[in-house]
Amino acid sequence: MALDKEILKEFVEVVGKDNIDDGEIMTNAYAYNWCMEIFNYMEGKEPIPFSPIPKAVVLPSSTEEVAQIVKLCNKYGIKFKAQSTGLGPWNQPSTDNSIIIDLRRMNKIVKIDAKNLYAVVEPYVSGAQLQLEIMKHGLNCHMPGAGPQVSPLASATSMNGPGFTSPSTGHSARNVLGVEWVLPDGEIMRLGSLGLKNNRNWYNGDGPGPSLRGIMRGWAGAKSGIGVFTRVAVKLFPYPCSTEFKLDGCSPDYDFDIPDFMRVYVMDCGTFKYLEKAMLRIEEEEISFMCSFMSGFAVMAIFATSIEDLMDKMAIGSMKVPLVVIITARTQREFEYKQKVMGMILDEMKLNDIIGTLYTPNPIFYAEALRSNLGLHGFIATGGFQSTKGVCDTAAVCLRSTKKNIPMKKKYIKKEVIANDFGEGHWMTSYESGHYFHVESPTMFDQTDQSSVEGMAEYMEASNQMDLLKHLGAPFFVEGNKLHKLFGPHMSNYHIWLRKIKQAFDPNEIADSGFYISAQEESKEKS
Amino acid sequence: MYNFHPYSGGGKIILALLLEMGRINPSDELRDVVYKCTECGACAVSCKFLNTLEPLEIIMKLREKLVDAGYGPMPKQQQYIDSVKKNNNPYNEPHEKRLDWLPEDIELDPNAKVLYYVGCTSSYRREEMAIATAHIMNAAQIHFNILGKDEFCCGSPILRTGDTKTFKEFLNKNLDVIESKGIETVVFSCAGCYDTFKVDYPLYRNYNFRVLHIVEFFDDILETGHLKLTNEVPLTVTYHDPCHLGRNAESYEEWDGDVVDLMPLVSINMPPKPKRTGAKGIYDVPRNILKKIPGLKFVEMERIKEYAYCCGAGAGVKSAFPEFALTTAKNRIQEAEDTGAGALTSACPFCSTNLQDAIKESGSKLKFYDINELLLMALGLETKALKKKMVEAA
Numbered sequence: 022m023a024l025d026k027e028i029l030k031e032f033v034e035v036v037g038k039d040n041i042d043d044g045e046i047m048t049n050a051y052a053y054n055w056c057m058e059i060f061n062y063m064e065g066k067e068p069i070p071f072s073p074i075p076k077a078v079v080l081p082s083s084t085e086e087v088a089q090i091v092k093l094c095n096k097y098g099i100k101f102k103a104q105s106t107g108l109g110p111w112n113q114p115s116t117d118n119s120i121i122i123d124l125r126r127m128n129k130i131v132k133i134d135a136k137n138l139y140a141v142v143e144p145y146v147s148g149a150q151l152q153l154e155i156m157k158h159g160l161n162c163h164m165p166g167a168g169p170q171v172s173p174l175a176s177a178t179s180m181n182g183p184g185f186t187s188p189s190t191g192h193s194a195r196n197v198l199g200v201e202w203v204l205p206d207g208e209i210m211r212l213g214s215l216g217l218k219n220n221r222n223w224y225n226g227d228g229p230g231p232s233l234r235g236i237m238r239g240w241a242g243a244k245s246g247i248g249v250f251t252r253v254a255v256k257l258f259p260y261p262c263s264t265e266f267k268l269d270g271c272s273p274d275y276d277f278d279i280p281d282f283m284r285v286y287v288m289d290c291g292t293f294k295y296l297e298k299a300m301l302r303i304e305e306e307e308i309s310f311m312c313s314f315m316s317g318f319a320v321m322a323i324f325a326t327s328i329e330d331l332m333d334k335m336a337i338g339s340m341k342v343p344l345v346v347i348i349t350a351r352t353q354r355e356f357e358y359k360q361k362v363m364g365m366i367l368d369e370m371k372l373n374d375i376i377g378t379l380y381t382p383n384p385i386f387y388a389e390a391l392r393s394n395l396g397l398h399g400f401i402a403t404g405g406f407q408s409t410k411g412v413c414d415t416a417a418v419c420l421r422s423t424k425k426n427i428p429m430k431k432k433y434i435k436k437e438v439i440a441n442d443f444g445e446g447h448w449m450t451s452y453e454s455g456h457y458f459h460v461e462s463p464t465m466f467d468q469t470d471q472s473s474v475e476g477m478a479e480y481m482e483a484s485n486q487m488d489l490l491k492h493l494g495a496p497f498f499v500e501g502n503k504l505h506k507l508f509g510p511h512m513s514n515y516h517i518w519l520r521k522i523k524q525a526f527d528p529n530e531i532a533d534s535g536f537y538i539s540a541q542e543e544s545k546e547k548s
Numbered sequence: 549m550y551n552f553h554p555y556s557g558g559g560k561i562i563l564a565l566l567l568e569m570g571r572i573n574p575s576d577e578l579r580d581v582v583y584k585c586t587e588c589g590a591c592a593v594s595c596k597f598l599n600t601l602e603p604l605e606i607i608m609k610l611r612e613k614l615v616d617a618g619y620g621p622m623p624k625q626q627q628y629i630d631s632v633k634k635n636n637n638p639y640n641e642p643h644e645k646r647l648d649w650l651p652e653d654i655e656l657d658p659n660a661k662v663l664y665y666v667g668c669t670s671s672y673r674r675e676e677m678a679i680a681t682a683h684i685m686n687a688a689q690i691h692f693n694i695l696g697k698d699e700f701c702c703g704s705p706i707l708r709t710g711d712t713k714t715f716k717e718f719l720n721k722n723l724d725v726i727e728s729k730g731i732e733t734v735v736f737s738c739a740g741c742y743d744t745f746k747v748d749y750p751l752y753r754n755y756n757f758r759v760l761h762i763v764e765f766f767d768d769i770l771e772t773g774h775l776k777l778t779n780e781v782p783l784t785v786t787y788h789d790p791c792h793l794g795r796n797a798e799s800y801e802e803w804d805g806d807v808v809d810l811m812p813l814v815s816i817n818m819p820p821k822p823k824r825t826g827a828k829g830i831y832d833v834p835r836n837i838l839k840k841i842p843g844l845k846f847v848e849m850e851r852i853k854e855y856a857y858c859c860g861a862g863a864g865v866k867s868a869f870p871e872f873a874l875t876t877a878k879n880r881i882q883e884a885e886d887t888g889a890g891a892l893t894s895a896c897p898f899c900s901t902n903l904q905d906a907i908k909e910s911g912s913k914l915k916f917y918d919i920n921e922l923l924l925m926a927l928g929l930e931t932k933a934l935k936k937k938m939v940e941a942a
């Protein structure tokens with residue numbers, strides 16, 4: 022249902038007529054999202070890739086415009102859903118009484134403070150854009166495994182945060198500094214040192230007074246359920262290796278020289294127990310840029326650029342428990358030191374590195390690792406994927422979760438509803454040199470095949486149940502009332518506290534909480 | 549106004565899905581979104597870095613569907629198509645005037661095996677390109693001919709706005725004429741005609757002659773020493789890659805393989821199916837030419853080759869949405885200015901017109917030269933008009 026004409030007029034006054042659309046074409050197009058069918062099915066709806074149709078789509082260009090839009094939503098009791106780059110079902114409204122605030126006009130890198138190692142970005146700055154600019158200062162940023170095309174702001178403030186470079190660049194939740202936040206009532210809040218009365222600046226995410234970072238996003242992010250983030254400062258890191266590259270040729274067949282001081286190792290650890298030992302040992306030495314466990318199939322995929330291209334990588338595919346480590350350095354001396362340490366660990370643990378012997382990657386692999394694009398290689402087999410698991414804990418807990426998951430996954434593989442990764446498709450990374458770990462089980466399915474969608478949904482639900490029964494930690498996608506209610510009582514009743522936050526910030530439920538938690542328990546929003 | 553997601557390649561794939569699923573119907577609103585696109589193919593390059601999505605093909609199909617449903621093309625574009633049907637050119641110019649650009653001193657050879665297909669835009673609007681091309685051909689002592697009154701619109705503006713039926717008529721007309729003359733090589737100074745002949749014609753009908761853009765032809769001649777560039781051209785020049793000569797000028801390769809189910813839900817192409825990624829566009833050849841011109845300093849823009857920004861004119865946008873075309877071109881001009889170059893060059897009459905409009909509109913000091921004009925200068929064969937432009941530039 023389109024907006025009432027008078028209400029539309031008020032929105033037009035805020036953003037101008039070219040930046041709001043409530044027509045049939047735009048609103049229907051914005052109702053689509055990748056993998057929406059699976060979430061529809063899980064809620065007992067028809068498994069189609071469409072959410073409820075938004076009443077309108079608005080494109081603000083500034084924090085002030087966002088605040089005015091949110092105030093209008095409050096005035097007329099209309100919900101809003103914010104999007105940064107907008108890929109994924111979590112961007113969709115849960116009711117047809119919602120507008121979408123598409124933040125793509127807010128696309129500026131506001132500031133790069135190379136000395137104090139942070140950058141301030143708006144929502145529609147992609148990781149790739151930020152990385153390119155800060156590289157000129159010899160710096161790098163953390164990017165989620167989703168890839169360089171997503172928004173560092175969305176990752177930092179609103180959703181998840183693990184990435185392939187997490188051993189050296191951490192987790193998005195831990196990289197947020199100052200934040201500018203339009204609350205669900207339209208008031209503008211500034212967090213951390215940005216909230217200071219005098220000399221406000223972006224350099225710190227905490228204080229004065231108690232930190233609100235946990236309230237803002239917690240572990241998984243509020244996914245637009247607690248307001249709109251309009252600018253954020255994220256931590257920067259020294260660029261891991263030389264920033265001088267030789268790159269020739271055209272997409273997709275670039276001719277790339279491995280930059281000075283970068284090296285990849287792939288070893289088969291044989292068992293999970295030994296993998297745990299190896300990861301902890303390597304991370305203890307604080308030498309890795311990337312340190313990930315993946316299935317043999319997934320390791321083949323990160324080295325491949327198409328499904329046909331997987332075929333010559335069988336030597337990797339047959340590995341039982343592969344560990345991929347990349348080390349990088351900024352000087353020859355540092356590089357030699359790290360290689361020496363790595364060599365000692367491999368000797369000590371009797372692990373064989375297959376790179377250069379059994380397999381030599383195309384140098385473009387190194388570029389993909391540097392720009393955090395490896396995750397997208399993992400999905401060349403089919404178009405649909407979701408992750409089960411997602412626990413963030415010790416390496417031991419993560420691997421227990423992995424072990425338990427394999428037979429369950431195999432059951433669904435046998436039913437031919439999910440792609441066959443022999444049940445082994447998992448991704449586990451260390452954070453901050455082994456400070457903690459996370460594992461998830463990316464699983465591919467066919468979005469266009471109803472039985473595959475249904476089978477995948479059933480597998481996700483069964484996996485959640487298993488996480489609860491076997492104490493395997495909270496999965497990634499605990500979102501919406503139904504799942505919070507399921508997991509909360511087993512986890513210190515966190516759902517009660519989460520609801521209190523929602524009630525305090527948004528008692529009238531203006532921020533669409535379909536992927537968060539509703540203020541009132543009886544709300545029909547999602548569950 | 550062009551910021552909503554459906555204006556992007558990905559958004560248009562969503563529109564196609566909505567239409568296929570019957571969630572939306574053809575309408576003026578849909579037409580407006582579908583036609584606000586230059587079909588530059590940048591989305592297709594990005595999509596095919598790892599994936600196999602074909603957004604550009606989907607956009608073209610969407611237009612075809614809208615034409616079939618009676619909604620496309622845009623009224624201004626329809627006027628062009630009507631003119632092509634009536635005059636064999638989209639500019640409402642009389643067919644008899646197609647040869648008006650031809651200087652008297654140009655030598656043609658009726659028995660030549662090389663044909664210069666001039667195209668409508670170079671014949672009626674960007675005559676300087678045709679004139680420069682013909683002079684250089686003569687300077688290189690190439691025996692060549694033109695079709696004259698037997699030349700018809702290549703059909704590009706019709707195809708790209710979705711009227712496939714009319715396009716096929718013109719494709720057949722042109723191929724019939726060229727094949728009847730025993731031509732071995734057809735050269736084009738228009739990137740649009742070249743792309744249409746090279747990439748699109750074979751999808752409907754095969755032919756037995758070679759097609760080359762004039763930059764390929766001249767670069768060969770320069771390599772073999774049949775043309776000597778003796779005059780200094782003291783300009784700092786940057787080059788704009790036309791989409792029709794760059795990422796879109798990649799032929800479809802025939803594939804006669806099978807889709808083999810590797811395992812449930814996962815299939816592969818055996819043998820691998822060639823992907824049109826944009827990598828095989830004509831990128832180095834024009835750059836080689838520029839680097840061979842004495843005294844000319846060549847500088848690159850930030851976005852080049854398969855990632856070059858579009859000039860903004862293509863696929864009927866210049867006629868139907870002139871403001872959109874100009875805004876896009878101004879972006880490109882700004883990028884060209886950022887290189888510090890004093891001159892901008894390209895190899896397509898549409899790019900030439902639109903970029904020159906943007907230079908004027910934005911008050912830029914850049915001078916635009918077609919790449920053949922630069923060659924003409926290096927040969928010391930400047931026309932009067934070109935001399936005047938050089939004096940102004942100095």
Ligand SMILES: Cc1cc2nc3c(=O)[nH]c(=O)nc-3n(C[C@H](O)[C@H](O)[C@H](O)COP(=O)(O)OP(=O)(O)OC[C@H]3O[C@@H](n4cnc5c(N)ncnc54)[C@H](O)[C@@H]3O)c2cc1C
Nearest residue numbers: 105106107111165166167172175176181182183244245250
């Ligand atoms: C193939 C694939 C792989 C992925 N892998 C990972 C991974 O490895 N690690 C990881 O962390 N995540 C992953 N994700 C999930 C997600 O894409 C990322 O978390 C990503 O960082 C989100 O950024 P975005 O720009 O896509 O945000 P969006 O998709 O635009 O938004 C994400 C969520 O945040 C909300 N939101 C966005 N912007 C704002 C804002 N300004 N204010 C308030 N709310 C906002 C949206 O409503 C939505 O709920 C993956 C997703 C896909 C599709």
